Amino acid sequence: MKNCFLVLLMLLGIQQIEAQFTRKDSLQGGLRPERTCYDVLRYDLNIKINPDDKSISGYNDITFQVLKSTSKIQLDLFKNMQVDSIVLNSKKISYQREFNAVFLDFTAPLTANTQESIRFYYSGKPIIAKRAPWDGGFVFTSDAQKKPWIGVACQGTGASLWYPCKDSQSDEPNLGATIKIAAPNGLTAVSNGRLTGSEDLKNGYTRWDWEVKNPINNYDINVTIADFVHFHDNYKGLDLDYYVLRDNEERARKQFEGVKPMLDCFQSKFGEYPFANDGYKLVETPYLGMEHQSAIAYGNMYLKGYLGHDRSQTGIGMNFDYIIVHESGHEWFGNSITAKDIADMWIHESFTTYSEAVYVECLYGYEACQIYVNGLKATVNNDGPIIGKYGVNHEGSGDMYSKGALMLNTIRHLVNDDDKWWKILLKFSETYRHQIIDGETVIQFFNTETGMNLTNVFNQYLRYGTIPRLQYRLNKNRLEYQWIAMVTDFDMPVDIKIDGKKIRIQPTTNWQTSKYRVKKLSEVEVMTNDFFINVN
Incomplete structure (x- = not known):
């Protein structure tokens, strides 16, 4: 009877978990035929951001490959944003909206193995984040000189909160993107990739044109607007560009020297920087930070540690700028290697948090690495599974950061051969470079490369809110x-x-x-x- 009662409790718990998700969640997180019938090739975004009324207007040209003949596809745009019109071959397309999904209806079916491009006009006032980057949305604020300072973070919440796209990590624009942002004169709009030019539009706005040559996930596409100072460096052939508030240039030039030892470490352990042809940037933002590909958001106030604190509580974390190291680690884990579903966001966060310990080892040695990573134990809550629920835009426990890093440190010591361990990490990064994968792929890779069956190990740490x-x-x-x-x-x-x-x-x-x-x-x-x- 006791066992039957425990099974009943487990079933009730599963039903409660299922019940918390809705049709809206499955529309955002699921892969139904209206999404899987096509593959995005590129985005060409052209918009204006007005800081006075906190609005966006413009369009996104979405080029895609038809994989299976269809009369309907799903795109996404938050319901508070206006769909002005959607055009294919100079003709408006009819559409229906359901929550944040936009279903396009084509009068003539799209034929498999053809390439199409639609222009999606839209406008509106995007949601404002209450506590970016922990909740998604825009930040409209001012610098010390009362000039506008604008940023956006949308990981988890969805990139479609500010631009129309296929809002799923399962599909990235294979051929890259262009991001053209018009901002009031006197301000600079910074986005991903390389600046290809700017143009005074003669209406009080200047448009800043950026191009990304690599695949990029939706939440990484970004814009930050401010009265920026730009300075440039080149380190071992890699272009480094920095955009910071005018008053912070001197501090930034000193603090951002920390980029170089980080690059040396990560390239030695994880392989060549994955987006060299797009360059590496740090962009000062009005929130703590985010791993926006080739344009990392930086808001750590030029302090060592995590806003002047050491998350490991060991003192070692005060030797480096946490945001530079952690968010840059995401260029390899999260941006180059991307989880297909955010339920597997541990692929991003566990490996990136472990990269902090790797950085410590590169600079200060193995013992310091061990002290640092074990210091993270105090931040583990063991409050639930690290793996979320698939198909409903659901992340697992925040333990994916520290507990995930400690899991990897455990696997390192199971391997018990550091030369082999570093070769495995490097091969993992290079094997899945610029790819979208799932958790099972990661587990099978480590099983194969270690020559050990680690499935039980991964399952214990990822699927349960306890440790052995x-x-x-x-x-x-x-x-x-x-x-x-x-x-x-x-x-x-x-x-x-x-x-x-x-x-x-x-x-x-x-x-x-x-x-x-x-x-x-x-x-x-x-x-x-x-x-x-x-x-x-």
């Missing part, structure tokens, strides 16, 4: 041990020391009697800095 617990005891001076874990037949190896000698044991979810004789438990030390586990 190692229990051990003495029975007639012999050491016995077992795992307490949510994964059935969990059997992760773990390292211990007996009288200072390192030993690898292979516990299961049943008590095992080892060959090791121990007089008292104090002689046993479990390597909890190498393995993220509980012990009793």
Whole structure:
């Protein structure tokens, strides 16, 4: 009866999780035929942003390949934004709106293996973020000189809060994008890629034209507007461009020197910077930061650590600017390698948080890396699964950051061969460079490359809000041990020391009697800095 009751509770919990999602969620997060029938090739965005009334107007030219003949496709634009018209071959297309989805109806079916381009005119006042970047939306504020300072962050909420697109991480514009932003004269509009020119429109606005040559995910496409100072550098052949508020140029020139050791480290561990032909930029924003591809949002106030604090609580995090290191790590993990569904956002955040520890190791050595990554344990809540629910635009627990990094540190020590570990990380980054993947692909890659079956390990850390617990005891001076874990037949190896000698044991979810004789438990030390586990 007890087991039946537990099963009933689990089923009720699953039903409650299912019930919290709606048709609106599945329209945003799902992959129905109206989305899978075509593949986006490029976006060409041309808009004006008016800081006085906080509005946007303009259009997006959306070029796509028809994969399967269809009379209907889905695009996305938040319902508070106005669809002015949608045009194909100079003719207006009829459409219907449902929540934030826009369904285009074609009088003649689009034929498979053909290329089409529609122009989507729109306007309106986008939602304003209450606490960017943790909620999506625009920030309209002013600098110290009372000049407009505008930014937007939309990860998770959806890029369609400010421009029409196929708002799914499963599809990126393969051929890149152009982003043309008209802003009031005297201000600079900065976006992704390279600046190809600017033009005074003779109406009080100047249009700034940017081009991205690489695939780019929707939430990475961005704009920041301010009275910017621009300065340029080139480091080992890579163009570095910085756009900062006029009053902050001196501080920025000093602080942004930290970009160079970061690039040296990450390129040595993860491979060449993935977007060299688009350059690398830091852009000062009125919010903390975001990994906008080739135009990283920077708002850390030129402080070391995370707004002057050390997330690891070890002191080591005060040696570097957290936003420069973390958000730049996303260029490899999140921007180059992108999760197909945000339920697998751990692919972005776990690897990028681990990249902070990698940076520490590059500059300060292995021991400092271990101290730093273990310091992140204090930020783990174990409040639920890291993997979200697929198809409904749902992210998992915020533990995807620190707990995910500690999971990777655990796998490193399971591999127990650092030369092999670094080769695996490099191969992972290079194998899936500029690709969209899912969590199962990651797990299978690490299974293959390590030569170990790590599926149970990934499942325990990603799918449950607890970490494994190692229990051990003495029975007639012999050491016995077992795992307490949510994964059935969990059997992760773990390292211990007996009288200072390192030993690898292979516990299961049943008590095992080892060959090791121990007089008292104090002689046993479990390597909890190498393995993220509980012990009793």
